[in-house]
Amino acid sequence: MLQTAQDFLSFIFNFDLLQEYGWRLVAGLKITFEVVTISVLIGFVLSYFVCSARMSRNVILSGAAVAYSTFFRGTPLLCQLYLVYYGAGEIRPFLTDVGLWWFFRDAYYCCIFTFSLNTAAYQSEILRGALSSVPKGQIEAGASLGLSTYRIARHIVWPQAFLIALRPLGNELISMIKASALAAIVTLLDLMGQTRFIFARTFDFSVYLYAAVIYLAIVELIRRVWGRIDKAFSRHVIAAAR
Amino acid sequence: MDWLGLIFGPDGWGGLLLNGAIVTILLALTTIPFGFGFGLALAVLKLSKSGIVRGLCEGYTTFFRGIPDLLSLFIVYFGLQALIDRLSSALQLTTHIELGPFVAGVIALSVVVAAYSSEVWVAALKSVPRGQQEAGQALGLDRWKTFALVTWPQLIRVALPGLGNIWMVLLKDTSLVSTLALVDLLRAASEASKNTTRPILFYSAAAAIYLIFSIVSGLVQTRLEKRANRGFA
Amino acid sequence: MREKMLLTVVALALAAGISPASAKEWKTVRFGMDASYAPFESVDTKGDIIGFEVDYGKALCEKMKVTCTFQNQDWDGIIPSLLAGKFDVIFSSMNITAERKKKVIFSDMYYATPIGFAAQASNKSNDFSPEALKGKSIGTQSSTIHANYLEKYYKNSDVKLYPTQDEPNLDLASGRLDYVLGDLLVEEDFINNKGNGCCRIVGEIKRDPEIHGPGVGAAFRPDDTDLRDMFNKAIAETDANGTYDKIQGKYFKKSIRGK
CATH class of the missing domain: 3.40.190.10 (Periplasmic binding protein-like II)
Structure with a gap:
């Protein structure tokens, strides 16, 4: 029984492995960090336009926005990634003609492209929810004070919407970090990609557990920091509620 | 119009796609009772008086909510099997217990779904006032009947929207199983596109089927929520 | 105590719909393949695995008088899955290398290609x-x-x-x-x-x-030397009676048998 316990412990922890391949995990972490940061930022900007289109009175615009967010939220990210990555390969002559092939040739850009479009759909829903939760009376109150539409948006609607959106946006950031592991499947050597590489070389299961610990640490860190930020921004709200 | 032949023709890949779609749905449906059930059990334990029990359950949730679902799947798929092997050799079992890809997929997805849904269940459990239980007991109902007739209908009403979201996540997460050894919808599309070198056609077809699943799920969810809200104007 | 745990494990296994594999006496042999390697193994429109190694594997099973089943498994997970007992043999164009011999045992080489x-x-x-x-x-x-x-x-x-x-x-x-x-x-x-x-x-x-390494062999769990011996015997037999040449003739213009 003791033998089994020891055996199992070495199955979970293997420090030699970390010594030999640790740098690969660090390199992978850097790629994960880049891909997620860039995608989430681009997605944030895009989500503003998607959300505006969604809330516009133009039926075609709002219909297109609904279709966009239904598609990206209703299909698996892996399927979208395959579609972009291998689909781009299929229409290479066209992409070369319009001068975009260099972009889609690279797995790194393909991942950022797909992840940005995907997170934009989710972020736009968060934004829309936040905007519509600001009571109409607030806008009317602003208007009755003679404020311009811009100033109502800038000083009344957005600050409140932002506060409401902050927490779900943090959750979206976390789900993007986790979802970015899919990049490994299209050859990108992100944290998951390096993990798979090491596993393929060593068949040592512990490398998956190391990867899990790293992801867990990042996610927990962000969760805590984000919680602090959220608290700091909404201090006055809590005070008012008292 | 060769694409019609590639999908629906006698040598077309439509059959494989259809099979894959069935596997996807079965996988998701089979996971639901285990995932949600285990999640509810976790939630009850999280509200227990024992600090150790609470800590263990919180740790479980934190772990599986904090790592990529793809990674959870790998860990459960390979790790669970190794664990079973070691356990059975420690117990000196002679028969070899083996998880098939479908069972392993269901277990792996259930583990993740349990972690996600336990949060929803906790919120729902907290929303039912204690007085309701006491009232049930005062009426002479036993604990089980109190739960089934008094707590549950109020619980499920609060939990449904959250559980609906998790179902949507699950539906999409089944696609990760395609990286193991199960021919689900995405894997079928993948095989077809590799054999025909027509990825756009087949991945679009797969996306369309997922989209139909999602939209139908959304409609069913609205129905269920309406039903659960009867009597709560 | 032990009985109780044993019972629990068995009950769990049954509840999950798991069938304990037959012990030692080989009646069925489960083949693991990465079916993305035409003409050796690939998936047809019905989802069945086809190719040279499927035909050859079936011929070997006939010689060994066992039923065989074929499973598709991604390459990255193929050795871990063998070791985890998800199938009994890797029959999937796996080259016999020193690195792999640390984890699995190999049959005699049954083909070598450029x-x-x-x-x-x-x-x-x-x-x-x-x-x-x-x-x-x-x-x-x-x-x-x-x-x-x-x-x-x-x-x-x-x-x-x-x-x-x-x-x-x-x-x-x-x-x-x-x-x-x-x-x-x-x-x-x-x-x-x-x-x-x-x-x-x-x-x-x-x-x-x-x-x-020298070429491609079938890979087994280190404990399953009896199964490996069965394969070696069957490989020699299919060489001798011309079955191998007949099957490879269906797929290749030149012989891939190697030495």
Whole structure:
């Protein structure tokens, strides 16, 4: 029984492995960090336009926005990634003609492209929810004070919407970090990609557990920091509620 | 119009796609009772008086909510099997217990779904006032009947929207199983596109089927929520 | 106490719908394959695995008087899955290498094929030395002898690793990759049947015995020496009675048997 316990412990922890391949995990972490940061930022900007289109009175615009967010939220990210990555390969002559092939040739850009479009759909829903939760009376109150539409948006609607959106946006950031592991499947050597590489070389299961610990640490860190930020921004709200 | 032949023709890949779609749905449906059930059990334990029990359950949730679902799947798929092997050799079992890809997929997805849904269940459990239980007991109902007739209908009403979201996540997460050894919808599309070198056609077809699943799920969810809200104007 | 735990495990197993595999007496043998390797193994439109190794595997099973089943398993997980008992033999163009022998045991070699580079048809250079391919992107399947070969000799190239061999081929056809390293019979099959003349074979590499080993064998769990012996006997028998030649004639113009 003791033998089994020891055996199992070495199955979970293997420090030699970390010594030999640790740098690969660090390199992978850097790629994960880049891909997620860039995608989430681009997605944030895009989500503003998607959300505006969604809330516009133009039926075609709002219909297109609904279709966009239904598609990206209703299909698996892996399927979208395959579609972009291998689909781009299929229409290479066209992409070369319009001068975009260099972009889609690279797995790194393909991942950022797909992840940005995907997170934009989710972020736009968060934004829309936040905007519509600001009571109409607030806008009317602003208007009755003679404020311009811009100033109502800038000083009344957005600050409140932002506060409401902050927490779900943090959750979206976390789900993007986790979802970015899919990049490994299209050859990108992100944290998951390096993990798979090491596993393929060593068949040592512990490398998956190391990867899990790293992801867990990042996610927990962000969760805590984000919680602090959220608290700091909404201090006055809590005070008012008292 | 060769694409019609590639999908629906006698040598077309439509059959494989259809099979894959069935596997996807079965996988998701089979996971639901285990995932949600285990999640509810976790939630009850999280509200227990024992600090150790609470800590263990919180740790479980934190772990599986904090790592990529793809990674959870790998860990459960390979790790669970190794664990079973070691356990059975420690117990000196002679028969070899083996998880098939479908069972392993269901277990792996259930583990993740349990972690996600336990949060929803906790919120729902907290929303039912204690007085309701006491009232049930005062009426002479036993604990089980109190739960089934008094707590549950109020619980499920609060939990449904959250559980609906998790179902949507699950539906999409089944696609990760395609990286193991199960021919689900995405894997079928993948095989077809590799054999025909027509990825756009087949991945679009797969996306369309997922989209139909999602939209139908959304409609069913609205129905269920309406039903659960009867009597709560 | 032990009985109780045992009972629990068995009950759990039954509840999960798990069937305990038959112990030792081999009546069924489950084959694990990465079916993305035409003409050796691939998936047809019905989802069944077809190819040389399926036909040959069935012939061996007939000799061994066992029923056999075929399972599709991604290459990255194929050895872990064998060791985890998800099937009994890897019969999937796995080359016999020293590295793998640390984890599994092999049958006698049952085929050996040339390995080499493929490039786009427009690429007219026949030089595939590491210097010539410096900075070029080369794709191959991960955890293969090809990946190890590239890692050892082509350090200055941009090596990309894929879950299956089909995927680098697709990326070669689209021009995302400059070269693909692989089994030349597999590359030829892709170019002739799917690639529509996108690509061409550049040339064959010289085998590095340290990396490539003698050729392809069936892989088993270290404990299953009895099953390996059964395979070796059946392989010899199919050689002697002409079954091997008949099957390979269906797929290949030249013999792949090797020595």
